[in-house]
Amino acid sequence: MTALTLKPAAAAGQRADVIVVGVAKGAKGPVLAPGAAVVDEAFGGKLAAVLETLGASGGEGETTKLPAPDGLKAPVVLAVGLGGLPEKDAAFDEDALRRAAGAAARALAGTKKAVFALPAESAEAVAALAEGAALGGYSFDAYKDDGEAAKGGKNGKGPLGEAAIAVDKPRDKDVKAALERAAAVAEEVNRSRDLINTPPNDLTPEAFAAVASAAAKEHGIKVQVLDEKALVKGGYGGILGVGAGSQNPPRLVKLAYTHPKAQKSLAFVGKGITYDSGGISLKPAGHNETMKCDMSGAAAVFAAIVAAARLGLEVNITGWLALAENMPSGSAVRPGDVLRMYSGKTVEVLNTDAEGRLVLADALWKASEAKPDAIVDVATLTGAMMMALGSRTFGVMGNDDAFRTSVHEIAEEAGEASWPMPLPKHLQKGMESPTADIANMGERMGGGLVAGLFLQEFVGEGIAWAHLDIAGPAYNEGSPYGYTPKGGTGSAVRTLVRLAERTAAGDLG
Template identity: 70%
Template sequence: MTALSVSTSSAASLRADALVIGVAKGPKGLLVAPGAEAVAEAFEGKLAEVLSTLGATGAEGEAVKLPAAAGLKAALVLAVGLGEAAEEGYSLESLRRAAGVAARTLAGTKKAALALPAASAEEIEAAALGGLLGSYVFGSYKNGENGKAPVGELVVLTDRKGSKDAKAAVERATAVGEEINRARDLVNTAPNDLNPKSFAAIAQAAGKEHGLKVEVLDEKALTKGGFGGILGVGIGSQNPPRLVKVAYTHPKAKATLAFVGKGITYDSGGISLKPAGHNETMKCDMAGAAAVFAAVVAAKRLGLAVNVTGWLALAENMPSGSATRPGDVLRMYGGKTVEVLNTDAEGRLVLADAIVRAGEENPDVIVDVATLTGAMVLALGHRTFGVMANNDDLREQLHNTADAAGEASWPMPLPADLRKGMTESTIADLANMGERMGGGLVAGLFLKEFVAEGIDWAHLDIAGPAFHEGAPFGYTPKGGTGSAIRTLVRFAEETAAGGKA
């Protein structure tokens, strides 16, 4: 695991295997970004010229290596692109991505120093977090030397001498980054190793480690409690379902947040079997539960003055002789009945039970997170998640929170006219399917039916950004990404600081 630290040492005097600097596209050519002054001096003012000769343009995602000049304690200089030159400072997201590119490029290096723009605590944290996320490697199933190890240590260089907030920034980046990487591990784990029972055991172990209260409802407790949605989805699998509660409380908290995560550890579609080519990545259908779990642990590690309860609705959706059939009616937790028209619309069923249970504890806000619909991917692409809510202010707040955290999101409506298709079941209160067009919004409307009166609720559909199948970019690896965790943690921080919950 990559270690993070901060130093006020000069880039010229710090001993490291590599020095990372930022470069950008200027109006007249390549520009060296702030933070690399000592490196530029060692190249006698010709650093930009040398890099340009090597093909550097400053474009985002670019990485160009060159031997260090005399006077530098490092053997290698790595220039990473920040994009267009900024007159009023580079965005935090550009720093995160540049640091991520550097960490990926320097895999196998023991120690690297980030001489990127880091004049503020926010910039220090951005560089540190991007570097930690970019260094992520999942190698649980690879034997031998099948890949380079992550960077051993990343040192963020800054001139904020004697500043306590610099150290605090790195500590926050470490806590959040490590939990995001924990969630990535969970998403990437093969479904024969991660099932509802083993996921629950991981949550219990983390609870003991971090002092969190963890409660697990097994299949017997779920049956006794009447959790028809979770049971209906999991009944076709040899791995029975679980509902896991992970609770963090703070003695000075004035608000309580409930985060609910969809945890389908493998989704075959059930009897409504997915077509060939759509099953191979369905281990990622528990990314919402992983995000919720990681966010609660991060809130505890950061000591936030807010109560945060995570609900992990865990099931494996499989076809078998005992599986729920299209046409079956489930009695959900809380009493509502749902006619199942498509067993591949299962995430909303497990979430509905968990939302009702979460609402019984009267939180100020419920936020559910789920890889819920392919329709949301069609609407927003692979890098943006949708935000829906029963409260316009909350929807806008979460959209702004995600933006501030560096995660792409987009506010989506819940049109009342789309509700009709779900309520036309002739034998149950609701159907789990409605109109085909606007399917992501229909799913949100379904969930809204299970939110208790008077509770603000939001739904994050992370189906697009939760699992990345293309080449790595910035700090984003191939596979599980940890989508929505930064948004949830920042939302908890805002609430703890007195922001509207």
């Protein structure tokens, strides 16, 4: 994990391996961003011209390394592109800073210490830079060379060691608090990434529950794990049905963070399919290789609650991790089977690959029993949502327009791309079953919305609820960009944390 520190703004006086400066894309070429003045002075005021000669334009995520001149205590300068210049007298967008810091941290993999002399003109800007550097500096090397790669071993460079953010007033209380928050949130996002990237033979439902239990106890979070016997006794037909085909039995994990001054309560519910083969409705070739990521929702819920505990937020949060492995075998649920859910409602299973909604349904009804002020579930639920919104944006659905809008706005504020989606009532007809109360499949077109409508049936009356379908952004199969690595991304953690903060402040929509 990249360590985050604050240093005085005079970057030239900081001993480091690299000094990072920002450059924006101007109308007539690259323009140095605030924070680069001391470095530019060492270049005789010609740093922008040198960068342009080297082909730099200031485009977003562009990185250019060059040797440092005399006068700087670092041997290398790294210029990172911020994209277009902001409007006159406006500050750089926080997510542009976050992305630039992330790109710089990735370019500096294996470097011991870098000073980030980027625009840090407010506590919010400092937080964005720190978060971007910590997230961009992430690497997952646990399975390479017995972990030596994480130390800069022969199989990999390892992460950036320390990111020192250069600011005018490093001892300012607001700036220090912003850095501490950014560090806690980024560490928890990276914790969720580690879980998502862990191979499914090592992250079974039981193993995930053990990891969650250990972290919960460390951070003063109450934990309860329902094993297969407790699930049978409690009548959790959805979770048991999905896990029936696997040798690794399912689990339902309850995490409870409380604060003595809390006035509001939230429930977070996460889909935790530790591996999804599709069950009897087996996934086609080419669709199985990344299915270790189907527990990303549970990872996000777990990480967000730990972050809330670390930040001491004045809100009560209960998290539910619905953990199962969806496998085909002689004991697996079949298309045509009927499951009796924890709510008592019966579900005809038409497709065993629509399993996430089944485990979530049990957890949602259980979460509803405590009557929280709001419930948010997070899940890599449907390929249809990826078709609708692509690979970088998650969908937000809900039973309350104001709350759905609030969650969408909070996600954008946290730097996570989202889009509000409807729940058209006419799509419910497709889930009618001649045998059971409801089927787990409906119309193929609008499949992401159908899944949301199914989940809505298992939310307690009068409780505001939002559903985040993170199927697109949860796992990056392409090249890294900004502060987003290849593999698990930790999608929705920052949104949940920001929602908890807003709720604690009395701003629940």
